[in-house]
Amino acid sequence: MSEKPSIEELEAKADLLRCHAIRMTTEAGSGHPSSSLSAAEVTAALYFGGYLNVDPANPTMPERDRFILSKGHACPILYAAMAERGYFPVEDLMTLRKLGSPIEGHPNLRRLPGIEASTGSLGQGLSIGVGQALGCRMDGHANRVFVVIGDGEMGEGQVWEAIATAAKYKLGNLTAIIDQNGYQQTGSTKTVLDQTPFADRIAPFGWHTQTINGNSMAEVVSALDAAVAVTDQPTMIVAETKKGAGIIPILEELGDSNLHGQPLKPEWAEKAIALLQS
Amino acid sequence: MALGELSGLPMGEATRDAFGRALEELGATYPNVVTVDGDVGNSTRTEWFANAFPERGFNVGIAESNMVSVAGGLASCGKTPVVASFAAFLLCNAFDQIRMSVAFPRLNVKLVGTHAGISIGEDGPSQMGVEDVALACSLADTVVMVTSDGASTRAATKAMLEHDGPTYLRCGRPKVPVIYDGDVPFTIGKANTVREGGDVAIVANGLMVATSLDAAALLAKEGIEARVLDMHTAKPIDEEAVAKAAEETGAIVVAEEHLAAGGLGAIVASTVVRTKPVPMAFVNLGDSYAESGDPDGLLEKYGLTAEAVAAAVRGVKG
Numbered sequence: 001m002s003e004k005p006s007i008e009e010l011e012a013k014a015d016l017l018r019c020h021a022i023r024m025t026t027e028a029g030s031g032h033p034s035s036s037l038s039a040a041e042v043t044a045a046l047y048f049g050g051y052l053n054v055d056p057a058n059p060t061m062p063e064r065d066r067f068i069l070s071k072g073h074a075c076p077i078l079y080a081a082m083a084e085r086g087y088f089p090v091e092d093l094m095t096l097r098k099l100g101s102p103i104e105g106h107p108n109l110r111r112l113p114g115i116e117a118s119t120g121s122l123g124q125g126l127s128i129g130v131g132q133a134l135g136c137r138m139d140g141h142a143n144r145v146f147v148v149i150g151d152g153e154m155g156e157g158q159v160w161e162a163i164a165t166a167a168k169y170k171l172g173n174l175t176a177i178i179d180q181n182g183y184q185q186t187g188s189t190k191t192v193l194d195q196t197p198f199a200d201r202i203a204p205f206g207w208h209t210q211t212i213n214g215n216s217m218a219e220v221v222s223a224l225d226a227a228v229a230v231t232d233q234p235t236m237i238v239a240e241t242k243k244g245a246g247i248i249p250i251l252e253e254l255g256d257s258n259l260h261g262q263p264l265k266p267e268w269a270e271k272a273i274a275l276l277q278s
Numbered sequence: 279m280a281l282g283e284l285s286g287l288p289m290g291e292a293t294r295d296a297f298g299r300a301l302e303e304l305g306a307t308y309p310n311v312v313t314v315d316g317d318v319g320n321s322t323r324t325e326w327f328a329n330a331f332p333e334r335g336f337n338v339g340i341a342e343s344n345m346v347s348v349a350g351g352l353a354s355c356g357k358t359p360v361v362a363s364f365a366a367f368l369l370c371n372a373f374d375q376i377r378m379s380v381a382f383p384r385l386n387v388k389l390v391g392t393h394a395g396i397s398i399g400e401d402g403p404s405q406m407g408v409e410d411v412a413l414a415c416s417l418a419d420t421v422v423m424v425t426s427d428g429a430s431t432r433a434a435t436k437a438m439l440e441h442d443g444p445t446y447l448r449c450g451r452p453k454v455p456v457i458y459d460g461d462v463p464f465t466i467g468k469a470n471t472v473r474e475g476g477d478v479a480i481v482a483n484g485l486m487v488a489t490s491l492d493a494a495a496l497l498a499k500e501g502i503e504a505r506v507l508d509m510h511t512a513k514p515i516d517e518e519a520v521a522k523a524a525e526e527t528g529a530i531v532v533a534e535e536h537l538a539a540g541g542l543g544a545i546v547a548s549t550v551v552r553t554k555p556v557p558m559a560f561v562n563l564g565d566s567y568a569e570s571g572d573p574d575g576l577l578e579k580y581g582l583t584a585e586a587v588a589a590a591v592r593g594v595k596g
Contacts, residue, residue, distance in 0.1 A: 062356070109354075109383050116354065118383040121374055124347045128379055131314075131351020131359075134336065138312075139355065158375070161344035169336075 004050050011217045013084070014044035015276045018246045020080035020093050022272050025263040028097040031105065034251065034259040036077035038181035038241035039148055041220045046146055047081040051224050053143065056086040059113040063141045066132050068117040070125020071150035071179065072106040073261070079103050087114040123156025125149060126176055130166050133174040133234075144228060147176045152184025155193045163236075167206030172231035175224075179214060181243035183258040198238045207236045214239025215246075247272040280574075281485065282455025284492035284584055290456035293449040293484075294392040296428035298323020300435035301360060305331050308439050310358045314349045316342045322362035322392045322449075342372040346387070350379030353386045358439060365391025365407025365448055373413055380444050381417040388438050389414070389446040394424075395535035396563065396580055397485060398451045402570035407448070408563055412540025414446035415513045421445040421466055422513040424534075424542070426487035427457040430510055433464035441466060448484065450535075452573050455488040457508065467511045469519040475503035478591050479523035479530045481546050483509050486533040486561070489577075492584035493533075497591055504591060515545050521553035529594045533561040533587050559590040 005013075018040050025031035046052045046067060053065045069078045076096065083090045088103075095101035102111035106120030117128045129147040136143050149159060166174050184192050195201070199209040208230045212219040220239065227235040244251045244259055250272045251257050264272055282289065305311060305327050312334045319325035319337060328335025338345045342363055349359035361368070368391045369376070380387040391414075394407040414422045421441055425431040431449060438445040457472055464470075472487060473494050482490040487508045494504040505527055507519060524530055530550060532543040543560040550558060561582065568580050577583060 117351075118378060121378040123343075124350075124375060124379050127344045127347030127375075128351040128354070130344075131348040131353075132355050133351075134348070135352045135355025135357050138333070138357070158341075158343040158347065161338070161341035162347070165338045165341070165344055165348065168338075 005048060007217050007221065010044055010049055010221065013048045014040040014217060015246060016084065017044055017077055017080040018276050019273050020083065021076035022264060022269050024076050024079070024093045024096040026266055026269040027094050029263060030097060031076055031263055032073040032261050033076065033263055034244040035071065035074040035150070035181070037245050037247065038215070038243050039074050039077050039179045040246060041215050041217050042148060042177050042179065042239055043077045043081045045217065045220045045224055047085050049221055049224065051228065052146065054114070056114065059087070062139065063143050065143045066116045066129070066145040068119065068125045068129050068145070068147045069107060070119055070147055071122065071153055072119030075107050078107065082114050122150070122153040123158040126159050126162035129174055129176070130162050130171060133166070133171040134169060137173055144173050144175060149176060149178050150184070151178055151180040151182065151189050152192065154178065154195045154198065163202055163205050163207065166234040170232055171234045174234040175227045175237065176234065177237045177239050179239055179241055181241045183243045183260065185260050187258070199236065202236050207234050209236045209238065211238040211240065214241040246276055250275065282488045282492065284495040285488070287455035287457065287488060287491065289453055291428040292451060292453050293425050293428065293431040294323050294451060296431035297390060297435050297447065297449050298326045300432040302326040302330050304436060304439060305334070308358065310356060311439060312336065312352055312357050312359050314338060314345050314352065314359050314361045316340055316345045316363045316367070318363055321364070322390065324360065324362045342367050343375045346372040346375035347379040349387045350383065350385050358386055358388065360388040360390060362390040362392060364405060365394035365410040366405060369407065369410040369413045377417060381420050384419060384443055386442055387444055389444070390449060391446065392449045393451045394448045395450055395484065396568040396576045397535060397573045399573040399576060400570050403567040406568060408537050408567070410448060411512055411536050411542065415540065415545065417444065419443060420513065421511065423466070423511050424448040424483035425510050426484055426508050427454055429456070429458040429462045430464060430508070433462045434510065437464055437466050450485055454485045457487055464510070467514045467516055469516040470508040470510065471505060472508045473504065473506035475505035476527055477502045477504060478595055479505040479507060479527045480533060480587060480591065481507045481509050481520065481523065481530060481542065482533040483512065483542055484535050486535055486582065489582060489584050490533050490587050493587035493591065496584055496588045502591065502595065509542060509546070512542050512545055515549050517549050517553060520546055520549045524550050524554035524556045529557050531559045531561065531587060531590045531594055535582055536562055538562045538564050557594045559594040561587050561590050
């Protein structure tokens with residue numbers, strides 16, 4: 001990207017992606033909008049803030065940056081960013097989860113160019129990112145691998161295996177972001193399996209860590225700037241977010257601050273989009 | 279009596295050793311090959327490659343799940359990762375990672391499970407991969423190979439590196455007889471006839487190929503000429519060779535060092551049913567785990583002997 005967009009422009013982009021994620025899941029009648037919304041700032045910043053060097057016209061160029069959504073169920077926000085970035089027409093978003101569409105319920109690299117890892121079984125994305133970071137480094141590319149992980153997903157032991165491995169190989173080209181939205185399928189991560197504080201636990205492995213408000217675009221941008229400046233160790237951004245960020249009043253009205261895996265009914269989707277556009 | 283003695287086969291190298299040597303030798307020819315190990319490289323013999331090409335060998339520690347997904351990431355960057363561990367730990371510990379990080383995205387990862395079967399001996403059943411072929415064959419569009427001797431394992435190692443897509447190669451710990459003297463005809467999915475015969479066909483893989491040749495020697499004394507097929511590829515199965523064997527011999531015995539469910543026997547049986555139904559019998563580990571002990575004693579106790587294969591032939595012919 002030639003000129004770096006302003007924080008306000010990126011904030012507007014994040015809310016646009018939110019509107020897409022709500023519309024597409026409501027149209028599909030299933031999916032995970034609240035899990036998508038918490039990651040809107042991170043996803044918008046990566047795809048539109050100049051951090052992700054990708055070319056939708058050449059999605060397999062070897063020196064591209066890689067983005068892996070390890071919490072694959074939040075893929076509506078990723079699909080929204082990919083459509084806005086030009087990987088496919090925005091109107092295709094409305095084919096989410098429909099028979100024949102490559103915009104599947106979870107990311108499938110075999111069917112959708114631009115998807116860097118097939119995810120949906122939690123816990124594997126960071127390990128795949130470690131492999132890609134190793135492979136890119138062997139080839140002498142100066143690119144970077146970004147992996148977004150859910151905080152509930154941190155219950156998967158494999159993530160911790162990957163954390164140790166990334167530190168062993170000093171993968172300075174790897175940035176992981178924990179979307180700490182505080183909830184998982186059946187309740188709050190505090191009550192299901194509390195593994196916080198993440199940064200305090202991950203830093204001793206040999207990672208550069210930051211903890212930020214992941215729904216503040218200014219903080220996300222600053223954190224990504226700091227992360228990409230680190231080249232001798234992997235970097236972790238613990239993004240404290242809210243599940244359903246952007247439409248919290250709607251979740252409150254519905255009486256469910258988790259709303260895991262539930263699309264909004266059309267009338268609620270309209271209210272949510274109106275709120276985001278206000 | 280030692281394996282291969284009845285059929286006059288000289289003792290050769292362990293298939294894991296042949297795999298390790300072949301990988302080391304092929305390393306210069308295939309610059310994209312890397313190894314990812316779960317800290318058993320000195321057992322699986324990938325250590326020989328990693329020592330020869332230190333910048334291409336990664337040991338991620340005792341973490342099979344991570345190991346497999348890291349390999350998936352490397353493959354998605356154009357590398358050809360060879361991921362070796364004990365068959366039991368690779369397939370059973372990391373099965374979901376094999377499914378999601380390798381098979382489903384159809385990445386070019388080469389899985390190698392060593393120490394397969396009960397012939398590992400004293401370390402006991404926790405270390406014995408006896409379900410690995412069934413698990414590997416259940417993965418869509420994945421090649422599964424079980425080789426019988428050193429020469430064919432070397433050929434299989436080259437073939438897997440040249441194949442574009444996920445593969446699983448099963449190797450054993452003990453030394454096994456030499457089945458192939460000189461050049462080995464080796465094509466993925468094409469069985470090798472290692473003994474001609476028209477009275478019955480014994481379809482085998484791994485060390486049970488030598489056992490089956492021994493059985494054929496026993497049977498020959500009784501006037502039964504057994505054809506022995508080295509079915510080194512369990513998936514895709516050589517349907518043509520199975521159908522031909524059924525057609526020409528009228529009876530098939532399948533011998534393998536694996537549990538009954540989902541192994542070579544099940545695969546050959548479904549092929550026979552679809553092509554040319556004939557009477558069949560099966561020599562395998564049935565439906566139970568083994569125990570610690572010396573390899574020859576275990577093979578004897580759990581029924582993986584030339585006499586057991588010969589008895590199965592007599593039964594199916596009778």
